Every structure is written in C-alpha cells, then in structure tokens.
Amino acid sequence: MKLELRGITKRFPGVVANDRIDLVIEPGKVHGLLGENGAGKSTLMNILYGLYGADEGQILIDDQPVELRDPGDAIAAGIGMVHQHFMLVPVFTVAENILLGAEPLDRFRRFDRNEARRLVTELIERYDLPLDPDALVEDLPVGLQQRVEILKALYRDAKLLILDEPTAVLTPQQADGLFASIRGFTEQGRSVVFISHKLREHRAIADSVSILRRGKNVGTLDPRTTDEQEMANLMVGRPVSLVIDRPQPTVGEVVLDVRGLTVTDPTGVRVVDGLDLQVRRGEILAIAGVEGNGQTPLVRALTGLQGITSGSVSVEGRDVTELTRKEILRGGVGHIPEDRGAEGLVADFTVAENLVLNLWDAVPFAKGRSIQFAEVQAHAERVVEAYDVRTPGTTTPAGSLSGGNQQKLVVAREIDREIDLLVASQPTRGVDVGSIEYIHEQLVVKRDAGTAVLIVSSELDEVLALGDRVAVMFRGKLVGPFPSPVSKEAVGLMMAGVDPAEALQRGDT
Ligand SMILES: Nc1ncnc2c1ncn2[C@@H]1O[C@H](COP(=O)(O)OP(=O)(O)O)[C@@H](O)[C@H]1O
Ligand SMILES: [Mg+2]
Known part of the structure; x- marks a missing residue:
C-alpha cells in the first residue's frame, strides 16, 4: 500500500x-x-x-x-x-x-x-x-x-x-x-x-x-x-554537539550511603529490594534500567517523597530516613524529579517563586517572618540569565514555559545552591536536544565542584555518557556499579536480567 x-x-x-x-x-x-x-x-x-x-x-x-x-x-x-x-x-x-x-x-x-x-x-x-x-x-x-x-x-x-x-x-x-x-x-x-x-x-x-x-x-x-x-x-535547527566533554573525575569521600534499602508498594511487593549504594564527592553514579524496575521508588525514598520499609540512607554521615522532604532538601540534597509537573514546579507560581520553592522562608529570602521580595527577584534574574531559561520574565507563571525551559528551571534551582548530593531522575526527559546538551554540561560542572551526583535514567546513552560508574537496576536490585566505560551491549543485557559476568563477557565480543 x-x-x-x-x-x-x-x-x-x-x-x-x-x-x-x-x-x-x-x-x-x-x-x-x-x-x-x-x-x-x-x-x-x-x-x-x-x-x-x-x-x-x-x-x-x-x-x-x-x-x-x-x-x-x-x-x-x-x-x-x-x-x-x-x-x-x-x-x-x-x-x-x-x-x-x-x-x-x-x-x-x-x-x-x-x-x-x-x-x-x-x-x-x-x-x-x-x-x-x-x-x-x-x-x-x-x-x-x-x-x-x-x-x-x-x-x-x-x-x-x-x-x-x-x-x-x-x-x-x-x-x-x-x-x-x-x-x-x-x-x-x-x-x-x-x-x-x-x-x-x-x-x-x-x-x-x-x-x-x-x-x-x-x-x-x-x-x-x-x-x-x-x-x-x-x-x-542549528549546529549541536553530540559528545560531551567530560574530564576524569576527582573522587572524594562517600556522601550518599544506602544500606539494605527496602521499599514495599501497597500490594506488598518489594519494589526496592535490599539495595546497597554509595556515591562519592566528585563522581557521577548513573543508574540504567528499563522503567518499572524500582528506579522511581528508589529516588522517591532517597528524597523524602516516600517512606521506606527497612534499611538506612545517610547523607554526609547523617541518617535521613526519618527526615521530611523539606529537611532533606535543606540539608544539602538537590533533587531533579522525574515528574517535574507534579514534584518539580508549581505551575501557577511565577518563575521567581519557583526558584525559591523550598528556600523562601530562609535567609536571604526571608528575614524573620517577612519575605525579602527584592532578594527573590534579584536571585531569579541572575539564575534565569545564568542558566539560559527562556521566559518572557521572572513573574511569568512557570506552567506557561515550554517543557524544556521548565526542566531547565528545575535544574537551575537545584544546581545553583550549595549541595552535597544531587539526585537527578530522568534529567532530560521531554527536553529538546539543545537543552539536553546544556543540562548534561551542568551536571558535569556540579560534579567537578565536588558534589556527589546520582543520575537515574532510562536513556541508556545518557547513562553511558555521564556515568563515572554505571549500575543497572533490575527487579528492585542494583547490578554493579561498574567503572566507566562499560559497553552498551553489556548494560543492555543486564537491563534484561542477564547475569553481569556473562553480560560483560558477551558485551565485549
Ligand atoms: N491533544 C492535544 N491538545 C493540545 N495540544 C497538543 C495535543 N497533542 C499534541 N499537542 C501539542 O502539539 C505539539 C506536537 O505534539 P506531538 O505530536 O505529541 O509531538 P511529538 O510526538 O513529536 O513529541 C506539541 O506542542 C504538543 O504540546
Ligand atoms: Mg510523540
């Protein structure tokens, strides 16, 4: 036909x-x-x-x-x-x-x-x-x-x-x-x-x-x-660079330490199943996996969006499992959520308001009980400029920006502050190729500033391009991590549940 x-x-x-x-x-x-x-x-x-x-x-x-x-x-x-x-x-x-x-x-x-x-x-x-x-x-x-x-x-x-x-x-x-x-x-x-x-x-x-x-x-x-x-x-519609420039990492002490983490869903299934994981200063650990293997509950548990069943999560030696999301974020953890609409931004709030979403009641944006609007405004103008967020203005509602610019806004907010750990989930989903390039660069910049970076992505190319160490999540468990480079074939086999030793061997040939 x-x-x-x-x-x-x-x-x-x-x-x-x-x-x-x-x-x-x-x-x-x-x-x-x-x-x-x-x-x-x-x-x-x-x-x-x-x-x-x-x-x-x-x-x-x-x-x-x-x-x-x-x-x-x-x-x-x-x-x-x-x-x-x-x-x-x-x-x-x-x-x-x-x-x-x-x-x-x-x-x-x-x-x-x-x-x-x-x-x-x-x-x-x-x-x-x-x-x-x-x-x-x-x-x-x-x-x-x-x-x-x-x-x-x-x-x-x-x-x-x-x-x-x-x-x-x-x-x-x-x-x-x-x-x-x-x-x-x-x-x-x-x-x-x-x-x-x-x-x-x-x-x-x-x-x-x-x-x-x-x-x-x-x-x-x-x-x-x-x-x-x-x-x-x-x-x-313009020349883009397809490779990211990524110098060797300078790795420091452990920032995120996860031990035996188990998360159970409402039906009793262990969606995260006794998982161990460490991320160090100055490195990117990237987790690949077919969606639905527990990546979402893992990230939610690390960032205070979901309770855990057992195990421990500590950041900079401090147990965070009992803390609220706000306490975790203020305690030095940045989070680029998978679902920026539901968890990253408030669509009806302005760009400026969204940029201080979890900080508006702290110095310098608040003094005592009064919000320092001039500070909030100046901060927004600087961030929008520095991170190239395309918006008509800082008082525009965030919901009216294009998907790529909404994502840049979230990335900018999380990267711009002092954090020890950045958890980035599907950081470039729904983003145009031009913005992907930019977001990847920013993640590497953050790494090189000494932050521990954990990336979870179902885009295998992204995982391989960014991870200093690469792991795979399969049925609630972590396979690896393996030091980069790991072949795409090997990671693909592990995503399908093939034993890692066999996957690495088959992936090499
Ligand atoms: N049902 C709809 N109502 C309003 N806008 C839509 C609808 N479906 C798609 N769009 C818009 O049309 C454009 C093209 O979308 P789409 O065809 O889904 O793109 P692609 O499949 O290439 O990602 C986008 O701007 C999208 O927001
Ligand atoms: Mg489509």
Whole structure:
C-alpha cells in the first residue's frame, strides 16, 4: 500500500502541531519520523489513524483520496498503530486483547475460547513473536505488552503499521529483536512508519526518514548515507554537539550511603529490594534500567517523597530516613524529579517563586517572618540569565514555559545552591536536544565542584555518557556499579536480567 499525506495541517490552541506536511510512504518500506519532543510526530500519526481530524490537507491511499474519520476507518483501510502509551486492557488475557472487538463466536454466539486460542497461537507462530495467549496483560513486562499491540494490528491485517516510539520501553537487544520483526513485515510487502527521537535507530532500520521540526517536515533523506551530525542539526535547527566533554573525575569521600534499602508498594511487593549504594564527592553514579524496575521508588525514598520499609540512607554521615522532604532538601540534597509537573514546579507560581520553592522562608529570602521580595527577584534574574531559561520574565507563571525551559528551571534551582548530593531522575526527559546538551554540561560542572551526583535514567546513552560508574537496576536490585566505560551491549543485557559476568563477557565480543 502506498500512502501519501498532502499539506496536512493541525492546530491546537496556541500551537501549530503539523504545518503543511507532505509525506510519501512506499509499500514494503520503513519510513522513519525523526524529531524532538513536541515536533508533531504523534499528532501526524494520530491523524493518519483517524484519531484527530486534520484542519487542512489530504490523505491518499494508492493515489486515491480517503477520509479517515475514526480508527475504524483507518483499520478498514489497512492502517494499524501501536501507540506510545499502550491501549491494552490490563485485566484481559493476551488472546482477549488481541481479538478485542473482533472476537470469534461459537454457534451460540458466545466467545469461543478454543478458537480464540487457536487463532492467536497461529498468529504468534506466523510472526515469530512468542507470547503466552493466556497470560494476563498486566503481568507482562512492557516489551511483551508491545508485542501484544503489534499482534493486535497484524490480526486486523494492517498493511501499514505505525510504531510510535516503540524502542522507548526496550533494551537495546530487544530493540534489535523488534528491528528483525520489522524487516519481516516489510518482506511481506507491509509498510512501517517508525517513530523515534534517536538518530542511530533510524540508521539501523529506516529506508528513508522525514525530519519534523516544530510541526514542519524539514527534509526527507536516506539515513544510511546522511551523517548523524547533519541529521541532528536539521532536527534542532542549528549546529549541536553530540559528545560531551567530560574530564576524569576527582573522587572524594562517600556522601550518599544506602544500606539494605527496602521499599514495599501497597500490594506488598518489594519494589526496592535490599539495595546497597554509595556515591562519592566528585563522581557521577548513573543508574540504567528499563522503567518499572524500582528506579522511581528508589529516588522517591532517597528524597523524602516516600517512606521506606527497612534499611538506612545517610547523607554526609547523617541518617535521613526519618527526615521530611523539606529537611532533606535543606540539608544539602538537590533533587531533579522525574515528574517535574507534579514534584518539580508549581505551575501557577511565577518563575521567581519557583526558584525559591523550598528556600523562601530562609535567609536571604526571608528575614524573620517577612519575605525579602527584592532578594527573590534579584536571585531569579541572575539564575534565569545564568542558566539560559527562556521566559518572557521572572513573574511569568512557570506552567506557561515550554517543557524544556521548565526542566531547565528545575535544574537551575537545584544546581545553583550549595549541595552535597544531587539526585537527578530522568534529567532530560521531554527536553529538546539543545537543552539536553546544556543540562548534561551542568551536571558535569556540579560534579567537578565536588558534589556527589546520582543520575537515574532510562536513556541508556545518557547513562553511558555521564556515568563515572554505571549500575543497572533490575527487579528492585542494583547490578554493579561498574567503572566507566562499560559497553552498551553489556548494560543492555543486564537491563534484561542477564547475569553481569556473562553480560560483560558477551558485551565485549
Ligand atoms: N491533544 C492535544 N491538545 C493540545 N495540544 C497538543 C495535543 N497533542 C499534541 N499537542 C501539542 O502539539 C505539539 C506536537 O505534539 P506531538 O505530536 O505529541 O509531538 P511529538 O510526538 O513529536 O513529541 C506539541 O506542542 C504538543 O504540546
Ligand atoms: Mg510523540
């Protein structure tokens, strides 16, 4: 199936998400969509899948204009989509999810369980995507849930399969497995739209790639013959540096000392399971892992957002497990939270107010019971300037800044003060490539100023680029740390639960 988009425009309040986009997807090919967060990739594909109507433009299938009013229309036209956030029913089985809305019925018009299992088993074998048809989706790791979504689209005989950021939830080896499946689909004449913000993945799988920037298609090119630097520059709209300059660390005494830390979730599962960890002055310890292996509760426990079940956490020799979040933050711990909306910023507060969020009632911002507004203001102006936060002013509500600038604001606030320990969780999530570069530099600067830095990230490239020591979190336990450099392959294997000795050996070859 040949698919063509002509002049697709989609406006949301205050933003043109897609701006006159032209695109041709050839049969049997993988077409990549590359672009930073917010560039308009998901919007464009949601239009193609009938979830949003375009304000302008046309969709053609095999040169015929079509109207896709809802996903039913898109599926009937042979389009299947695996969303960035899965749309499965967690309490249903694999088979039930795959067949949902197209279930086989027996002669009494009841759901035919045996036929369902047979159909799904056949599908699993045909596409070589192993799964247990009777497993509950909620019990599956995300990588396998993705497989369910793919099979669901294939069951409906998708001729064009849209995969929106499919590798975000996979280890590098699982991503290679997915790429092999994608090649299988194209050999059957199906087309695939592959969305990712990672250049390297497009080089590995795409036949052609369109780069979106601020809603516009700024170029369609062959990723195998175009160099990475050129693609990065196109994506960002200016020259960017792809490597961070990171001198050798000068490591001092232990600042963060975690022993036997256990955190239990409300259902009694040990999401952090007897974990030991030390971070020293002047070093970055970076923790990789597929999301959902306990990284979030670990960080929350270290920063006073969550209680612990057993074990101890000390900072500079002081036990902090009984302290409140505010006491921890004031006691010399900086925290760049994963969810800046909920935990990092108060959207309705101004930029200036957000910059003193946990400090406003202390010297110099308060004297006695009175807030020193001039101090708060002067501080904000200096920080906004120094950390290049793009905002109309310091009295602008933080919620109206772009995602990247909100993140810079949080980073600036946490880095600018005197701290012994910085805990940074997903420090560049949702941030444009230009700001990523900047935030990485700042983390290294903080390290070199003698702070102990703990980074938790699901972006493996980030972990490898920044970590002086690298560890992996798997099922609530820590694997490692290992001194840098560690091969990407080895870390990827450990993220999938492979024994570290074996992973390091296999990763080397
Ligand atoms: N449902 C929506 N309502 C309002 N704005 C939206 C909606 N969906 C996306 N946007 C905005 O459209 C732009 C493009 O978003 P999106 O297509 O999700 O980008 P990408 O997938 O490339 O990260 C962003 O500015 C985003 O905030
Ligand atoms: Mg998206």
